[in-house]
Structure formats: C-alpha cells, structure tokens
Amino acid sequence: MARYRKRSLILFLALALLASSSQGFLRTENKIKSAVFLSPKLAMNPGSVSDAYFFDIDFPRGHIGLKSFDAEVVDEAGNPVPLHETYVHHWVVKPYYVRKGSSTLPQQEMFKKQGVSSQDPGSNLDSRSSDIIFVNNGGLCRSRLRHYYGLGSETRKTSTYLPDPYAVEIDNPQERPDGYEFKWLLNLHAIDTRGVEDRKGCIECVCYLYNVTVGEYGRAINPGYKGGLYCCYDKTQCLVKSGFDNGKKTRNLYLKYTLRWVDWDNTVLPAKVYILDVTDSWKKSEGSTGDIQEHNCHVEYEVKPCTTSGDGCIDVKKKSLMMPFDGYIVYGVAHQHAGGIGAALYRETGEGICTSMAKYGNGVEPGNEAGYIVGMTSCNPADPVKVSYGETLTLEVNYSSAVGHTGVMGIFYMIVAQQLPEPESSLPNLFQAPVRSVSFLAYLAVTVVVAVVVLIAAVIYRRQNREDGYQSLTT
Ligand SMILES: *[C@@H]1O[C@H](CO)[C@@H](O)[C@H](O)[C@H]1NC(C)=O
Ligand SMILES: *[C@@H]1O[C@H](CO)[C@@H](O)[C@H](O)[C@H]1NC(C)=O
Numbered sequence: 001m002a003r004y005r006k007r008s009l010i011l012f013l014a015l016a017l018l019a020s021s022s023q024g025f026l027r028t029e030n031k032i033k034s035a036v037f038l039s040p041k042l043a044m045n046p047g048s049v050s051d052a053y054f055f056d057i058d059f060p061r062g063h064i065g066l067k068s069f070d071a072e073v074v075d076e077a078g079n080p081v082p083l084h085e086t087y088v089h090h091w092v093v094k095p096y097y098v099r100k101g102s103s104t105l106p107q108q109e110m111f112k113k114q115g116v117s118s119q120d121p122g123s124n125l126d127s128r129s130s131d132i133i134f135v136n137n138g139g140l141c142r143s144r145l146r147h148y149y150g151l152g153s154e155t156r157k158t159s160t161y162l163p164d165p166y167a168v169e170i171d172n173p174q175e176r177p178d179g180y181e182f183k184w185l186l187n188l189h190a191i192d193t194r195g196v197e198d199r200k201g202c203i204e205c206v207c208y209l210y211n212v213t214v215g216e217y218g219r220a221i222n223p224g225y226k227g228g229l230y231c232c233y234d235k236t237q238c239l240v241k242s243g244f245d246n247g248k249k250t251r252n253l254y255l256k257y258t259l260r261w262v263d264w265d266n267t268v269l270p271a272k273v274y275i276l277d278v279t280d281s282w283k284k285s286e287g288s289t290g291d292i293q294e295h296n297c298h299v300e301y302e303v304k305p306c307t308t309s310g311d312g313c314i315d316v317k318k319k320s321l322m323m324p325f326d327g328y329i330v331y332g333v334a335h336q337h338a339g340g341i342g343a344a345l346y347r348e349t350g351e352g353i354c355t356s357m358a359k360y361g362n363g364v365e366p367g368n369e370a371g372y373i374v375g376m377t378s379c380n381p382a383d384p385v386k387v388s389y390g391e392t393l394t395l396e397v398n399y400s401s402a403v404g405h406t407g408v409m410g411i412f413y414m415i416v417a418q419q420l421p422e423p424e425s426s427l428p429n430l431f432q433a434p435v436r437s438v439s440f441l442a443y444l445a446v447t448v449v450v451a452v453v454v455l456i457a458a459v460i461y462r463r464q465n466r467e468d469g470y471q472s473l474t475t
Contacts (some may be wrong), residue, residue, distance in 0.1 A: 065167025092150030157375025227406030
C-alpha cells in the first residue's frame, strides 16, 4: 500500500512539474503587458488651437510587438474631456531614431531644420548623415501620413487591438543604425470649442472663423480654400461668442495613452502598418510602377452640399491604388471627420475586403458626444485577406453631403502580416514548434530534467524496494 502511494506520488509530482512548466512557458509567451502614459501638457483656452509636436515621449523601450495603441484627452484631474469642449482633430505617433549624444538643440528645432531623413521599412540603412531618422509606415503617401498610429475624435470607441499571434514590430535591434536610439514623436492637434460662435465651423477649420489668410509658414492661402488644416494651425484662434467670459478658462490637458505590447520573440508574427489616402493623386498610367515617388496625398478634401436629393446626398469618393506589399491584412480601419458615413476597401473584382463604419454619439458624456464620430468599426478578418504585390485595391469613402464639410479626410489604415501562423498539425505540441526555437529548447530542457528526476526517483524507489525485500527476507 505504502509503496503504491509512494510510486503514484512520484508520478504525480513529475506530471505536475511537467504540466506547470509547459503552462508557464505558454503564459510568458503570450504575456501581454500594458501601461498608461500621459503626454506633456497642452494649455488650452476657449477657441484656441494647439498643434504640438512632442519628441521622445514615454514609451516602453526595447524590441517589442505592439498589440494596441489607445488614447484620449484628459484634464489635470485625469477626467476624460468631452469632444464638445476639446475637439481632438488628431493625434499621431511616429517612431524615429536619434543619434546618441546628438546636439543639445531642442529636438523640435532639429525637426524644423533641414537634415531630417526618413527610413522606409525595408529600405537599406545607408547614407545616414542626419541626427534624426524617421521610421515611416509602409503606405503610399510620400511626405504626409507617414506615422504608425493615429486617430481623431473617434479615438475612444475605435479598437486598435491586433489579434494573436500578430504584433507591430518595434525597434528591432538589427534594423537600428549604429549609434542611434529609438524614440517616438507625438503630434497632438486639439481645438478648444468652449464658447465658440460656430462649433461645426471651428472643428472643420473654416478659414474665416480663424481669420486666417496666411498659412503657418507665411504662404498666402488660396482664396478657393474654405477650410482645413491650413487654417487651424498651432496657436490660431477660432471665433468666440462676443460676451463669452474668456477669463480664467485656461486649462491644462494631456493625451492619456494606453499601450499593450509583448516582448518580442519567435512566437510573435510581425505585422506592418500601411496607410492609404482617398485623396492620393496617383493614377495608373503606362509605365507607372506604383512607387511612392508617384504619389501625392492631399490628406483632406471638401464635400460640397448636395443640390438635389437625387444622389441621396451621399458624397462617394473612390481611389484605386496598387498595393506595395505581399501579405495578409489582419486589421483595417478608416479615419473620417464629422459627416463621415464609412469607408471600404474592395478588390478589382468588387469583392469587399474591409468595411469601417462611423459610430456617432447621442449624448453629452465623453465617448458619446452627439454629432461627433466617437468610433469607427474596425476589421479583424477571421481569415486574413491575402493581397499580392502590384494588386489594385479600391478605397471608397462616403460622407453625408446634406450639408457641406471642409477639411474632411478619407484615410485607411491596414496592418499587414507577412506570414500566417503555421497550420495546426496533429503532432503533439512538443513537436509542433520548430520555429519557436527558444521556447522549444527551454521546453526540451525542462522535459529532460523532469525525465532525469523521474528516472532517479525510479532507481531510488527500486533500490529501496530491493532493500525492503532483502530486509524482509532477513527478518
Ligand atoms: C483679422 O486679421 C487681421 C490681420 O490679419 C486683423 O487686422 C483683424 O483685426 C483680425 N480680425 C479679427 C476679428 O480678429
Ligand atoms: C457608399 O455609398 C454607396 C452609394 O450609396 C454605397 O453603394 C456604398 O455601399 C457605400 N459604402 C460605404 C462603405 O458606406
């Protein structure tokens, strides 16, 4: 009886050790970390605009895979600020490398000076002469829209989560140029609409409300341009109601951003961000390669009010673009401004790939502000959509044209994986993971250790058994 108990106890311990160790590995492999950060502060007044660039924001360091990037504007006490008080035109984040120990100039000045270069993913890393090298997304827009993540008013109810096993790879040490460090730049564009004369006009950056005739860098604005980013740049002021008490209304706001990530290892499949723009000027022509040099993205456009109700008062804008990658779309979402209805991506055959629809609020509380787009639906195709290099996809962006809109956008984010997970095989887990070399080896090591322990235990047990037997004979 006692012997049986001893034997089964050893077996149980061995099995428990094996089970707990394998679970332990699985847990660390899939361990998603998260952290919440606050941007530097923005001081806002009624009608004021801030379009600030913050270099070297707080961010998890090292070789990681980003699973999501969520953000919202909060006040000094950490309370969410509703869009009807502070409109989030956009926040965008962009990675860059900075030369270690480079000049003590504020980085923002360096940014404005010449000598800032950009690195396209996949391009080789020669001709490094500048102190800052931006890391661009893989999309087609040449100079603008080169960021990784970015949303506007929809930020509170748009999922940016990337399902397993995918993650956006950040700071791969093999891609980092020698002598450089990896950092992040945040651009936050907010419009304080407390007490303004015309809230819709202020958030659509209507030029006359800002009394702007000259752009941020001193160039005269085309008289045909009624509104948009060129009229609501940093430190411009939207018209406030006369008699509105503007005193003591200054307040400090922050972008609160929540990141989820995993430490990089071989179980994570890398995915890259691509941004498409419906205002891209590109057209397929003879000899066109679809190369980034052929693209010019205007980023924003105007929706004219409909004249008859014959067209249903929907403005439909389409753009066909040649895709610059081979891969699988594992996430998609559109960015639109108020008036937006939704956007979709189609194949040439008309087959739908991803539809992202606008969600409007119907209350006053943050995340549900009436009249504002408070979220966009996103696609996580259950079967990731394969796209081949050179394939033409069409982006369709719809706005309501019941009233006109200036400065609207039709931007589409895709996150693309280069490969899919290995198909599940019928072999036991142990033999299924040749690509997971590190954890596989660790697993193997633990298994060997457990086997040795079991063996030793068995030998001891047997020896004891024999001794027991011998003793029982002599007594
Ligand atoms: C608009 O700007 C002009 C100069 O650019 C200035 O003379 C005028 O006072 C401004 N109007 C208002 C309402 O601020
Ligand atoms: C855009 O509008 C057109 C015309 O009404 C419609 O056929 C299409 O499905 C709409 N697409 C989206 C994404 O809303």
